[in-house]
Amino acid sequence: MKLLMKRKKIVENEYLEKQVHKLNKIGIALTSEQNLDKLLEMIVWEARNLVNCDAGSLYIKKDDLLDFVVSQNDTMTKRLGEAKIKELFKTFSLPITKESVSGYTALTGEILNIPDVYEISKNSEYKINLDYDRRNQYRSRSMLVVPLKDNENKVIGVIQLINALDKAGNIIPFSGAMAEELICSLGSQAAVAIKNAQLTKDLKAAYLDTIYCLSEAAESKDKDTGMHIQRVSNYSVALGKKLGLAERELELILYASPMHDIGKVGIPDAVLLKPGKLDVEERKIIEQHTVIGGNILSKAKGPFSKISKEIALTHHEKFDGTGYPNKLIGEEIPLSGRIVALADVFDALINKRCYKSAMSCDDVIEIIKKESGKHFDPKIVTAFFDSYKEIIEIFEKNKDTPLENSTKI
C-alpha cells in the first residue's frame, strides 16, 4: 500500500515536473511578446493548452471595470469558422462586483474551481451569466477562474477557463490543486508580461504624441494646424499596410512621417507667412524646407532617423521627375517619400485650407487618379483606392475642429 502511494507520488511528481518545465518555457514565450494584443491571445491559448480545455476568456482590470479582451472557444470555432468568430467578438466591460465569477475573483483574489456552473448554489455570492450559452447554444460546465496577480500581488486581470476535457474529449471538472497551481503560476507570469507590454505601449504612445506635438509646433509656428500631421501619419501607415510593408516598417513610417515638414522652422516668416501667391524666388526659398528638414533630421540618432530624413527630403518629389528638391524620377524616390507625398497632398486637398476651400471627395479622387504616374507612383495610387474606406475613416476620426487655422502645403 505504502509502496503504491509512493509510486503514485513519483508519477505525480514527474507530471508536475514536466508541467512546470513547460510553464517555464511559456513564461519565456510570454515575456518575449511585446505586442499587447498578441500577448493576451497567447496567454489564453497557453493556459488552455496547459490544462486542456475547450474555451477561455481574459479580462483586464481598468479602474473599476473588467474589460473583456480575449475569447477563445474551440467548439464554436469549429462550428462557425475562425473568421466568423472574430467578427462576432465584441469587447465589453463589467463592473467589478462579487456578482459575476470574474468580478468575484478580481475583487477577492480567490480562485474559483466550479465543477458545473449550472449548479452553483443559490446562496453563493456569485452567479453565472448564461447569456453566452443561450446566444450560442453552448453548454458551459466546468470552470476555473484565476486572478492574474502581478509581482506586487495586485490583481490586474482574470483568466476564465471553461470545460476541461479528458483524453477522449469529454467535459470533466478541472483537476484540483494541480491545475489551480499551474494556472496561478502562469497567471503571475502573464501579469508581469502584460504590465511590461503595457508600459512599452504607453511609452510608444507618449513618444508618438511628443512627435506630433513638437512637429506641429514647428510647422505651424504656434498657429494651430489641427490634426493634419496625425492624419498624414495615419494615412501613410494605411497605404504602407496595403503595399505589404512589414509591421516594423509601418511603425517607422508612423513615427517618421509626422516630421516631414520640420524644415519649415528654417524658412523666413516673410516667405512662410506671406499671404497670397509666392513669386519664383520665394517658391525656391520655401522649397528649401525639404533640404533643411533632411539636415535637421540627419542629426537624430534614433531608429527612425534614417527614414524621417528620407521623408523630409523627398516628400515633394514627383514620380515623373518634376518635383523638388532633386527632381528624382520614379523609384529613385524612396518608397516612404512616395507614400507621404500622396498622403500629404490628399489631406491638403480634402481639408479646408486658408487659401482655398475644401474640395468635394469626387474632385479629390479625380485629381489623384489624374496624377497617377505624374505626381504619384501608380502603385501607391492603387493602394490608395484599395484602402480608401480606411483612409476616409482616418479623416473622419481626426477632423479639425472648425475654429482651427491652417498653413500652406
Next chain:
Amino acid sequence: MKLLMKRKKIVENEYLEKQVHKLNKIGIALTSEQNLDKLLEMIVWEARNLVNCDAGSLYIKKDDLLDFVVSQNDTMTKRLGEAKIKELFKTFSLPITKESVSGYTALTGEILNIPDVYEISKNSEYKINLDYDRRNQYRSRSMLVVPLKDNENKVIGVIQLINALDKAGNIIPFSGAMAEELICSLGSQAAVAIKNAQLTKDLKAAYLDTIYCLSEAAESKDKDTGMHIQRVSNYSVALGKKLGLAERELELILYASPMHDIGKVGIPDAVLLKPGKLDVEERKIIEQHTVIGGNILSKAKGPFSKISKEIALTHHEKFDGTGYPNKLIGEEIPLSGRIVALADVFDALINKRCYKSAMSCDDVIEIIKKESGKHFDPKIVTAFFDSYKEIIEIFEKNKDTPLENSTKI
C-alpha cells in the same frame, strides 16, 4: 535496494520541484525589473542563491565582444567591504574566442562544469585566466559557465559561477545535471528580461534623442545651437538629484526640460533674429515664448506633458518675483521651473554666445552666488555648488564644436 533508489528519487523530485518553483518566482522578479543595470546584478545574485556559490560574473555579448558587466564575490566583499569592491570593479571586453571559458560558452552555446579550474587539461581548447586570482589572492576552484540563450536560442551573454559551497561553507564541485538545468532555465529567463530591458532602454534613448532634435530645430530655426539643450537637460537632472528628487521625477525632468524654449517657434523672425538690443516692445514679444510654449505643450498627452508645460511657462520667473511672464515669487514657481532657470542661465553664461564672449568660470560662479535669493532659489544655488563637479563634467562632455552658431537666451 530498489526501494532506497525510489526514496532517493522522491527526495530529488521534491528538491527539484521546490527549486523550479523558486525559479518561477525569480523569473517573475527578473521580468519585473525594467532597469538594465539593476537587472544584471539581480540575475547573478539569484543564480548564486539558486546553487549556493561564492562568486559570479556576467558577460553580455556586444557584436564580436563579451562585455564584462557584473562581478560579485562574497569572500572578497567580506575582506575589502562593499564600497572598495565597487571602486575596484572595472568593466572590460573580451574577444569571443574558444580560448577563455566565457568565450568558449558564448561561441559554442555549451555549458562548462569544471570541478577545479586549476586542473583543466593542457589539451583543452579553453584556458583559465588566473589574473583575477593572482591580483586578489583568491582561489577559484569549481566553475559553472552557462550561456544566456534568448527565446530564439541565440546566445546573448554568459553567466559564470565560481566556487559552489556545501552547507558548511566548503568549496565543492557544482552538482551535475541539476545545477546545470536550473542555471540554464534561469539563463533563458534572464536573457529575455535583458532583451526587454534593452529594448525599453533603446526606446527611451530614441525618444530623448527625438526630443533633443526637434526642440533644437524649433528653438534655433535651423541654425545649429550646438548642445545647449542637451546640457540644460542634464544639468537639470544633476540639480534634481542633489535636491533628492525620486528617479521617476528625474526622468520627467530629463525629458521635459529640453522643450523649455519650444515657444520660440511662435516669435516673429523680426524679433527673434534681430541683431543687437531689443526695445521694450520687442522684449515683451520675446517674453511671450514662455506662454506660447506652455500652450503648445498643454496639447501633449504623454507623462511629461504636465511638467514640460510647467517648465516652458515658468523657466524665466525669478525667485524674487521680478521674472516673467507671471512675476511668480519663491515657491509659487514650480520646482522644475526653478531648476531649469538656473541650468539655462548657467549654460548661457559659460558658453560663447553671439552677443557676448564666454565668461570665466570664476565670473560665472560669482554671478550665480550673487543671484541667490534674487534670480535663483537659494536651495538650488546650494545644490548647484554641491554638484558643481558633475555639472562641469556635463559641460565638458557636451561642448559645442567651435564652428557652431548660437542664439539669444
